[in-house]
Amino acid sequence: MVQATPFLLVLSLALVAPSFSSRKCVLTGKWINDLGSNMTIGPMNEKGDFFGNYTTTVTVNKTETRTSPMLGSQHLTKEKSQPTFGFTVHWNFTDSVTVFTGQCFVDELGNEVLKTMWLLRLPENNINDDWKATMVGTNVFTRLHSQKE
Numbered sequence: 184m185v186q187a188t189p190f191l192l193v194l195s196l197a198l199v200a201p202s203f204s205s206r207k208c209v210l211t212g213k214w215i216n217d218l219g220s221n222m223t224i225g226p227m228n229e230k231g232d233f234f235g236n237y238t239t240t241v242t243v244n245k246t247e248t249r250t251s252p253m254l255g256s257q258h259l260t261k262e263k264s265q266p267t268f269g270f271t272v273h274w275n276f277t278d279s280v281t282v283f284t285g286q287c288f289v290d291e292l293g294n295e296v297l298k299t300m301w302l303l304r305l306p307e308n309n310i311n312d313d314w315k316a317t318m319v320g321t322n323v324f325t326r327l328h329s330q331k332e
């Protein structure tokens with residue numbers, strides 16, 4: 184019994200430690216949404232700002248797509264465990280822009296889920312057409328895990 188105690192202690196630490204070390208809801212990494220679009224978010228700086236890239240599966244005019252740059256920021260998880268964030272995608276195959284805002288949640292299974300709303304601004308030639316230039320919607324993103332994990 185005396186010998187088993189240190190063993191059990193080490194075992195329980197080994198089981199519990201990963202949940203301490205894997206910081207949930209730091210957005211860095213690869214994500215896929217309910218439309219099948221993918222985004223890769225780069226490292227966060229000390230303020231929570233980040234760069235990334237976004238590949239959409241759908242477009243308004245069924246144009247050929249290219250992976251497009253995105254720029255965003257999130258509240259840091261030290262302060263909030265389920266942080267809010269926002270990012271802008273500058274589409275590089277058309278003249279539109281999408282802004283996303285949302286929050287990262289950890290669901291009951293421990294999975295990170297990004298619940299977002301977006302505004303997609305399309306260019307119009309005439310000011311009188313401004314009323315029809317903005318689309319709104321929602322997307323849900325989940326993390327794409329690499330094979331190594």
Ligand code: BTN
Pocket residue numbers: 216218220239240241242243244274277279281301303305320322
């Ligand atoms: C365009 O067609 O003007 C640019 C591509 C827009 C893709 C939109 S952004 C919101 C929604 N979520 C996606 O992943 N793709 C579409």
